[in-house]
Amino acid sequence: MKRREFIKRAALFPVAVGAAEVAQAADFINGSDPVSLNPEPATASPDTSTEDIPLIVSAPMLQNYAETSIGIAFAVSDMANGFVVIGRRANLSDGKTFKCGGYRTTEINDRVIQVRITGLKPATTYYYRIGADRIAYKGGYDMKVIGTETDSHIYKFTTAGKGARPHFCVINDTHVKWEPFGRAIDKIARLAPSCVIWNGDASNVEETIEAQQRIYLTPDIRRRDYAAEIPYLFCPGNHDLRGMANRHLERVWMYRQPEERQTRDWDLGRNFAVRMGDIALIGLDTAEDKLDTNPKFAGLFNSKAYREAQTEWLRDALKRKEIARAPFLVAFCHIPLYDDNPKHNPGDVTPDDKDPRYSSDFAMWQRTCARMWTPLLEKAHCQLIITAHQHHYKYHAPTKERPWAQIIGGGPEMGISDGRKNKSLFPTVIEGEVRDKHLHITIHNLLTGDVQETFEFAKR
Ligand SMILES: [Fe+2]
Numbered sequence: 084m085k086r087r088e089f090i091k092r093a094a095l096f097p098v099a100v101g102a103a104e105v106a107q108a109a110d111f112i113n114g115s116d117p118v119s120l121n122p123e124p125a126t127a128s129p130d131t132s133t134e135d136i137p138l139i140v141s142a143p144m145l146q147n148y149a150e151t152s153i154g155i156a157f158a159v160s161d162m163a164n165g166f167v168v169i170g171r172r173a174n175l176s177d178g179k180t181f182k183c184g185g186y187r188t189t190e191i192n193d194r195v196i197q198v199r200i201t202g203l204k205p206a207t208t209y210y211y212r213i214g215a216d217r218i219a220y221k222g223g224y225d226m227k228v229i230g231t232e233t234d235s236h237i238y239k240f241t242t243a244g245k246g247a248r249p250h251f252c253v254i255n256d257t258h259v260k261w262e263p264f265g266r267a268i269d270k271i272a273r274l275a276p277s278c279v280i281w282n283g284d285a286s287n288v289e290e291t292i293e294a295q296q297r298i299y300l301t302p303d304i305r306r307r308d309y310a311a312e313i314p315y316l317f318c319p320g321n322h323d324l325r326g327m328a329n330r331h332l333e334r335v336w337m338y339r340q341p342e343e344r345q346t347r348d349w350d351l352g353r354n355f356a357v358r359m360g361d362i363a364l365i366g367l368d369t370a371e372d373k374l375d376t377n378p379k380f381a382g383l384f385n386s387k388a389y390r391e392a393q394t395e396w397l398r399d400a401l402k403r404k405e406i407a408r409a410p411f412l413v414a415f416c417h418i419p420l421y422d423d424n425p426k427h428n429p430g431d432v433t434p435d436d437k438d439p440r441y442s443s444d445f446a447m448w449q450r451t452c453a454r455m456w457t458p459l460l461e462k463a464h465c466q467l468i469i470t471a472h473q474h475h476y477k478y479h480a481p482t483k484e485r486p487w488a489q490i491i492g493g494g495p496e497m498g499i500s501d502g503r504k505n506k507s508l509f510p511t512v513i514e515g516e517v518r519d520k521h522l523h524i525t526i527h528n529l530l531t532g533d534v535q536e537t538f539e540f541a542k543r
């Protein structure tokens with residue numbers, strides 16, 4: 084989308100919901116739905132802003148759920164310096180302001196504001212409000228703030244940690260398809276988990292920041308504030324690496340806080356090992372579904388070294404006290420780590436992924452990652468690996484040789500394949516919750532609205 088078009092769209096669909104949605108919001112507030120829809124628009128201080136277009140053009144998105152930090156991102160329409168006021172009190176009377184950017188300078192940006200909040204307490208609820216200063220920049224000695232806008236809504240979220248509620252949801256392969264994505268977000272709002280793992284292929288091929296902004300910050304769905312109170316974690320899929328903009332997704336979706344990893348792992352900004360109540364959540368990135376040597380990619384991808392670096396990270400992450408002692412260990416990655424279909428390409432067919440034995444010339448599952456990561460996960464008694472990529476929901480029960488279960492989430496296809504009805508193709512929300520000392524997994528079928536299957540896991 085061209086920048087002008089984006090601004091036009093942003094002005095047409097500001098953070099506030101329309102009249103029909105306000106009615107629905109009232110229903111949700113009166114009913115059992117715990118996620119608020121924001122009924123009020125972002126407001127400009129009347130005497131400071133000189134522009135017609137709102138400066139803040141999205142709800143905030145909570146990125147990188149963690150014990151003591153959070154990332155807060157939102158979209159802006161003009162050169163701005165964003166900030167977040169955050170505190171423990173619901174009225175923010177104890178609020179502390181965090182500006183975007185890091186040391187030395189703040190991050191003046193005309194598209195996406197990213198604010199990193201650190202020093203938080205684990206399993207603690209915080210309230211926050213977003214705001215942005217409109218900047219007129221004419222040169223190194225000639226810059227001023229010409230207006231300040233704040234979102235009138237105060238949001239809240241709860242950090243991860245041993246005391247957090249052990250309840251997650253997983254979405255995957257949303258592929259910029261608004262209908263299934265909207266259904267997933269509605270389901271998640273009703274389930275109200277502590278966090279959501281977005282398990283890859285949020286993108287198709289994205290060449291511009293505007294396109295990425297639309298996927299994560301201003302999606303064409305009813306709940307524009309879908310990630311304002313439920314924090315997200317991200318395991319990239321192969322499509323999330325494709326296109327010039329996706330080579331720097333961190334401009335829209337932040338990397339994790341650097342202090343959460345060793346200097347050796349400086350570039351592993353997506354991997355996570357997070358304790359949430361009785362569950363340890365492990366996030367891995369299986370990277371591309373084609374080999375680095377595939378001529379299609381002209382030597383411009385580096386998945387091999389990335390996967391090897393993650394192996395060392397994983398080895399150490401599993402030894403961390405809060406991870407090693409968690410009663411349940413669940414790992415997430417986009418491309419499956421197991422497959423029993425002999426026609427499915429295992430992703431290690433050199434040099435160009437082509438082999439007549441297989442039904443595709445790209446990886447349907449990742450044997451290389453499986454050989455590096457699953458022995459470590461097995462040693463740690465991982466009960467479940469949740470994956471995606473195949474666009475077809477499947478459950479692989481554990482066996483004697485493979486003591487962990489694998490769930491493959493469904494894709495965005497709504498019961499139709501090549502113009503024909505196919506009820507086996509449906510999007511899913513995978514829900515995990517610890518109740519009665521067991522991890523309960525529920526597969527929600529977003530095509531029928533029914534529960535597809537349920538599973539129960541004992542402590543490791
Ligand atoms: Fe996909």
Ligand SMILES: [Fe+2]
Nearest residue numbers: 284320321472
């Ligand atoms: Fe994929």
